[in-house]
Amino acid sequence: MIAAHSLLPPYLISNWLAALPFPALVVGSDHRVLFANAHMNALFDELGPQNGYFDPQYLLDKSDERQPTQKVNNFLQSGEYVAKNIQIGFPPRNFFLRATRVVTEEDQEYFCCVLTPQKFLDDVDYSELLDTVSSLVMQMDIDGNIHYLNERVFEKLGYDLSQPELAVRHIRDIDRHYDESAWSERRQELREGRGVSYFTQFSRRDGSLMPVEVNVIPDRFSISRRFTLTAQDITEQKAVEDRLREALLQVKELSREYQRENRQLKQTIRQQGHAKEIISVDPGYQKVLRKVEQVAPTQTTVLITGETGTGKELVAGRIHALSYRADKPLITVDCSALPPDLIESELFGYRKGAFTGASEHKIGRFQAADGGTIFLDEIGEMPLGLQTRLLRVLQERTFTPLGGTRPISVDVRVIAATNRDLRAEIDKGTFRQDLFFRLSVFPIHNPPLRERPADIGPLLWHFIQKFNVRLNRKVTKVEPAVMDLLSSYPFPGNIRELENLTERALIVSSGDTLRQADIRLEVGALKAGPGPEQPVWQQPSQEELLTLEEHQRQYIAYVLELTGGKVSGKGGAAGILGMNAQTLFGRMRKLGLR
Numbered sequence: 336m337i338a339a340h341s342l343l344p345p346y347l348i349s350n351w352l353a354a355l356p357f358p359a360l361v362v363g364s365d366h367r368v369l370f371a372n373a374h375m376n377a378l379f380d381e382l383g384p385q386n387g388y389f390d391p392q393y394l395l396d397k398s399d400e401r402q403p404t405q406k407v408n409n410f411l412q413s414g415e416y417v418a419k420n421i422q423i424g425f426p427p428r429n430f431f432l433r434a435t436r437v438v439t440e441e442d443q444e445y446f447c448c449v450l451t452p453q454k455f456l457d458d459v460d461y462s463e464l465l466d467t468v469s470s471l472v473m474q475m476d477i478d479g480n481i482h483y484l485n486e487r488v489f490e491k492l493g494y495d496l497s498q499p500e501l502a503v504r505h506i507r508d509i510d511r512h513y514d515e516s517a518w519s520e521r522r523q524e525l526r527e528g529r530g531v532s533y534f535t536q537f538s539r540r541d542g543s544l545m546p547v548e549v550n551v552i553p554d555r556f557s558i559s560r561r562f563t564l565t566a567q568d569i570t571e572q573k574a575v576e577d578r579l580r581e582a583l584l585q586v587k588e589l590s591r592e593y594q595r596e597n598r599q600l601k602q603t604i605r606q607q608g609h610a611k612e613i614i615s616v617d618p619g620y621q622k623v624l625r626k627v628e629q630v631a632p633t634q635t636t637v638l639i640t641g642e643t644g645t646g647k648e649l650v651a652g653r654i655h656a657l658s659y660r661a662d663k664p665l666i667t668v669d670c671s672a673l674p675p676d677l678i679e680s681e682l683f684g685y686r687k688g689a690f691t692g693a694s695e696h697k698i699g700r701f702q703a704a705d706g707g708t709i710f711l712d713e714i715g716e717m718p719l720g721l722q723t724r725l726l727r728v729l730q731e732r733t734f735t736p737l738g739g740t741r742p743i744s745v746d747v748r749v750i751a752a753t754n755r756d757l758r759a760e761i762d763k764g765t766f767r768q769d770l771f772f773r774l775s776v777f778p779i780h781n782p783p784l785r786e787r788p789a790d791i792g793p794l795l796w797h798f799i800q801k802f803n804v805r806l807n808r809k810v811t812k813v814e815p816a817v818m819d820l821l822s823s824y825p826f827p828g829n830i831r832e833l834e835n836l837t838e839r840a841l842i843v844s845s846g847d848t849l850r851q852a853d854i855r856l857e858v859g860a861l862k863a864g865p866g867p868e869q870p871v872w873q874q875p876s877q878e879e880l881l882t883l884e885e886h887q888r889q890y891i892a893y894v895l896e897l898t899g900g901k902v903s904g905k906g907g908a909a910g911i912l913g914m915n916a917q918t919l920f921g922r923m924r925k926l927g928l929r
C-alpha cells in the first residue's frame with residue numbers, strides 16, 4: 336500500500352473528500368471538525384448544532400459488545416478504526432465507518448473518517464435472511480469450495496446442523512453429475528460476470544438423490560470473488576413432468592392405435608370398394624337387389640340370410656354404399672372366425688389393464704364403425720352371453736369397453752348375416768329370440784347359385800375378366816361344354832366356389848379358350864369318378880333328394896377325403912371349398928364332422 340496522504344497537499348485531500356459520494360470528515364485530535372464534505376454536513380444538520388466539534392460517541396459501534404471507549408482508545412493508538420454498525424443521522428441510519436489517523440511532519444494529528452452505506456460491506460451477514468428462504472443457498476468460490484450453506488441445505492440433504500463441519504465442503508461432494516470439464520466452462524462464464532444455470536441431482540447423506548435446478552451468480556457485494564449458488568428442489572416438478580410424459584406416451588400410443596385402426600378401416604373400405612359390383616341377370620335375384628335399394632337409405636337393421644358364398648357380404652357392402660353413411664367406415668366382424676372369448680373385446684374394445692395382456696387401450700369395432708355400418712357376419716355363431724350384450728347395444732346404442740367405467744355412445748347401423756337357420760337355433764336355445772326379432776326387421780334372403788342358373792354365365796365371364804387381369808391371361812372364349820358342365824353342378828360353395836374354380840381353371844388353361852378339360856381337372860373328377868381308390872362325388876338322384884345340410888355334410892366329407900383330412904393351408908379343404916378355414920371348422924363342428 337502507498338502511504339500517499341503524507342505527500343499530498345491538504346487542499347487536495349479536502350477536494351478529494353469533497354468528491355466522495357458518501358459522508359466524510361477530517362477531525363483534529365481535539366475532536367474539532369477540520370473538514371466535512373456536503374454529505375457529512377447534511378448528517379450534522381439532522382443532528383442539530385455541533386459547535387464545530389465531532390462527538391466521539393458517534394463512533395460507537397452499536398453491534399460491538401466490547402467496551403466502546405476502550406475501542407476508541409485503541410484506535411487513537413493504532414491509527415486504524417473499523418466499525419460495522421455506526422448509527423448516525425436523524426432518524427439514525429446504519430453506516431460502516433473506516434477511520435484513519437494521520438500524523439503530519441509537524442506532528443499534527445488528524446483523523447479522516449469515511450462513512451459508507453451498509454451494502455458496501457464485504458462481510459455482510461445475510462445468513463439469517465438466507466436461512467428463511469426455501470431454496471438451498473450456498474456461497475462458493477471459483478474453485479467450487481463451499482464457504483457457506485443455509486439451513487435448508489442441512490435440512491434437505493440430511494446433514495446435522497449441530498455438526499456443520501461434517502457438511503459439504505466442495506460442490507462435487509453433493510453434485511452427483513459433477514464433471515470437471517463442465518465446471519471449467521461454467522467457471523469461465525462466472526469469471527466473465529455471467530450467471531450459469533443447469534439441472535442436476537444432489538446426493539443426500541443417505542445416498543438418495545434429489546433432482547435440482549441450480550443457478551449460480553457472481554456475488555456482487557463480495558470483494559473476494561464469491562458466488563452464490565441457489566438450488567431448487569424439483570422433485571415435485573419432476574414427478575408432474577413424469578406423469579405428463581407418461582400421459583403423453585399414452586396419448587401417442589392411443590394415436591398409434593387409432594392410426595392402425597384407421598389403416599384397417601381404409602383397407603376395409605378399399606376391399607369393399609373392389610367387391611361392389613354385383614353381377615346378376617337372374618329375374619329372381621333382381622327382386623333381391625330391389626330390396627337392397629329400398630332398405631339402403633334407411634336406418635333399418637338388416638338381416639341377410641343365405642348359404643355360404645352367395646354374396647351376403649357383397650350385399651351388405653352394397654347397402655352401405657347406397658346409404659348416406661357411404662363415406663363412413665363399413666366394419667366387418669366375422670363372428671365365426673374369432674375365438675368366442677375374443678369376440679367381446681373385438682366388438683367393444685378394452686381399457687389398458689382390463690385383463691392380463693391388455694397392455695394398451697384398444698377401441699372396439701363398434702366404436703371404429705361410429706357414423707358408419709357394422710357388418711356382423713355369421714351372427715349365428717355368436718355366443719349366447721354376447722348376444723345379450725349385443726341386444727342391449729342395439730336397444731341403447733351405448734356400450735362400455737371391457738375394464739372401462741364410462742359408457743360410449745355410437746351411431747352405427749347394423750347389418751347381420753347368417754347361413755344358419757336362426758329359427759331352428761332359437762328352438763335349440765342357441766340363439767336369442769329377442770335378438771332375432773331385433774335383427775330381422777328387414778330380412779333379405781340371398782338365394783343359392785343353383786336357384787339362379789341364369790347368373791352362372793355372366794358370373795363366369797366376370798371372374799374370367801378378373802383373373803385375366805390378375806393372372807395376366809387372355810381368355811376370351813369358353814367352350815360350350817364348360818357351360819353344360821357348370822349348369823349341371825350343384826355349387827354347394829355357391830358363387831365363391833365358382834370364383835375359385837374359375838381362378839384354378841385359368842391357371843391350368845392355355846391359349847384364349849377355357850376348355851372343359853380345364854374345369855374337369857377339379858370339377859369333372861367330382862362328377863365322372865376316376866380310379867377305384869379315388870373318392871367319387873355323385874349328384875343325388877331325384878328320388879333320393881337330400882336336405883341341404885346333409886348335402887353339405889356329404890360334400891365336405893368328400894372334399895376332406897380328397898385332401899387327406901387337411902382343412903386349412905395350401906391344398907386344404909377350405910381352399911377347395913372357397914371358404915375361410917375357421918368357417919369350415921365351424922361348419923364341420925356343426926355337421927358333426929371331425
Ligand SMILES: Nc1ncnc2c1ncn2[C@@H]1O[C@H](COP(=O)(O)OP(=O)(O)OP(=O)(O)O)[C@@H](O)[C@H]1O
Nearest residue numbers: 610612613614642643644645646647648649830831
Ligand atoms: N353377384 C355377384 N357378383 C360378383 N361377385 C359375387 C357375387 N356374389 C358373390 N360374389 C363373390 O363371391 C365371393 C363370396 O361372396 P361373399 O363373401 O359376399 O359371400 P357370403 O355369402 O358372405 O359368404 P359366407 O357366408 O361364406 O361369408 C366374393 O368374392 C364375392 O365377391
